[in-house]
Amino acid sequence: MNAASNSTMARSQAPIPTIQTVRRAPINPNHWYAVALSTELKDRPLGVTLWHEAIVLYRDQSGQVHALEDRCPHRQVRLSHGQVQANRLECTYHGWQFDSTGACVDVPYLSEQQRLPNCRLKTYPVCEQQGFIWIFPGSQPETEQIRLLEIPEWDHLNYIASVTPIDVQAHFSFLIENLMDMYHGRLHDDLQAWANPVLQEIEASDAHIDAHYAAESYYKIDKIWSVSQLFMPALRQLRPTHLDVSYLYPHWRSVLGEDFKIYCLFCPVSETQTRAYLLHFTSLNAFHRLHKLPVWFRRFVRDSLFNSAKGLLAGLVEQDVLMMEDEQRAFAAAPQRKGPEFNPVIGQVQRLIADQSSS
Numbered sequence: 431m432n433a434a435s436n437s438t439m440a441r442s443q444a445p446i447p448t449i450q451t452v453r454r455a456p457i458n459p460n461h462w463y464a465v466a467l468s469t470e471l472k473d474r475p476l477g478v479t480l481w482h483e484a485i486v487l488y489r490d491q492s493g494q495v496h497a498l499e500d501r502c503p504h505r506q507v508r509l510s511h512g513q514v515q516a517n518r519l520e521c522t523y524h525g526w527q528f529d530s531t532g533a534c535v536d537v538p539y540l541s542e543q544q545r546l547p548n549c550r551l552k553t554y555p556v557c558e559q560q561g562f563i564w565i566f567p568g569s570q571p572e573t574e575q576i577r578l579l580e581i582p583e584w585d586h587l588n589y590i591a592s593v594t595p596i597d598v599q600a601h602f603s604f605l606i607e608n609l610m611d612m613y614h615g616r617l618h619d620d621l622q623a624w625a626n627p628v629l630q631e632i633e634a635s636d637a638h639i640d641a642h643y644a645a646e647s648y649y650k651i652d653k654i655w656s657v658s659q660l661f662m663p664a665l666r667q668l669r670p671t672h673l674d675v676s677y678l679y680p681h682w683r684s685v686l687g688e689d690f691k692i693y694c695l696f697c698p699v700s701e702t703q704t705r706a707y708l709l710h711f712t713s714l715n716a717f718h719r720l721h722k723l724p725v726w727f728r729r730f731v732r733d734s735l736f737n738s739a740k741g742l743l744a745g746l747v748e749q750d751v752l753m754m755e756d757e758q759r760a761f762a763a764a765p766q767r768k769g770p771e772f773n774p775v776i777g778q779v780q781r782l783i784a785d786q787s788s789s
C-alpha cells in the first residue's frame with residue numbers, strides 16, 4: 431500500500447467538520463494565491479482583495495511588480511486610486527509617495543523644519559509567473575518552502591489557452607465542491623462539457639485530493655479542423671474518457687482525456703465572496719506535423735487561437751455561479767441545514783478545507 435492510500439484511509443476515518451465550520455473557514459495564508467492576470471496590471475496601480483486584505487499592486491520602471499497594503503497612512507484612503515511616479519506609488523489625495531518597502535519617501539509640501547512621517551506600509555511577497563500575479567499573504571519564512579502551483583501549459587507551444595474570471599458571491603468551499611463533484615454535468619447539458627461520470631477512486635493527503643472519474647467527452651482534438659468542435663456543437667460526439675480532478679489546496683486542476691487541461695486559481699475575498707480564474711488548455715500534442723514547423727509559426731497559431739474557448743468557459747461559469755450563489759443564500763438563511771450527500775469527494779474536500787484553515 432502506498433503512502434497516498436495510507437493517508438487516504440487515515441483521512442477518511444477523521445470526522446467531517448460541521449457545515450458551519452466549512453462555510454466560514456478562513457484560508458490558510460501560507461500559500462501562493464493568484465490575485466490578478468499579468469495583463470490586468472499596466473502602468474496604473476491595481477487594487478485587489480485577498481481574504482479581507484486590501485492590497486495595491488504596481489509596476490516600477492523596470493516592470494517589476496510590488497504589493498503593498500492598499501491604505502494611505504495619512505487619511506486611510508486607497509492608494510490604488512493613485513499613480514506610479516518612477517519607482518514610487520503616489521497617493522492621489524495629497525501626493526505622499528511610498529517606495530516598494532512601504533516607507534513614505536516624499537511629502538510634497540513638507541517644510542524644512544518638518545520630517546517625513548515614520549510610517550511603513552505592510553508589504554507582501556509577490557511574484558509574476560505563468561501569466562499571473564501571485565501573493566503569499568502568510569508568514570514570510572514559509573515563502574521559500576511553499577511553491578507556486580505549476581502550470582506548464584501556459585508557456586508551452588502545444589497548448590491553446592483560454593481564461594475567464596469567476597466572481598461569485600459565495601464562500602470558496604462552494605466553488606471547490608462544484609469543481610470536484612463531476613456529477614453536476616446535468617447543469618451544463620446545453621454546453622456539452624462532459625457526460626456520464628462515475629467516480630472510480632479518491633486519493634487524499636493533508637495537502638491535496640485527487641478524484642478519478644470515468645466519463646464521456648464530447649470533444650476529440652486529433653485533426654486540425656477538430657479544434658472547431660470548440661465552437662460548432664454539430665461536430666461533437668460522445669466518447670469514453672477519463673476525467674481527473676485535483677484539489678491542490680488552494681487551487682484546482684482537471685484533466686479531461688488527452689486533449690484538455692483546466693485549472694482554477696483561487697483568490698478568496700471573504701466568507702461570502704470569491705474571485706477565481708478558470709484556465710482552459712486545448713492540447714495540440716496530436717499534431718505531429720505542426721511540431722516540425724518553425725517556432726514563430728507555432729507561436730502564431732497558438733497566440734491566434736488564444737481565448738478561443740472563452741465563450742464556452744464563460745457560459746459554464748454563469749451556470750455554476752447561479753447555483754453557488756443560491757447555495758450561499760440558503761446557508762445564510764439556515765446555517766444548520768445540511769442535505770444528503772452521495773459523493774464521498776465532498777466530505778474529503780470539506781475535511782481538507784477545515785484542516786488547512788486551522789494549520
Ligand code: FES
Nearest residue numbers: 502504505521524
Ligand atoms: S490621504 Fe494619502 S496623501 Fe493624504
Ligand SMILES: [Fe+2]
Nearest residue numbers: 608614746750
Ligand atoms: Fe460546472
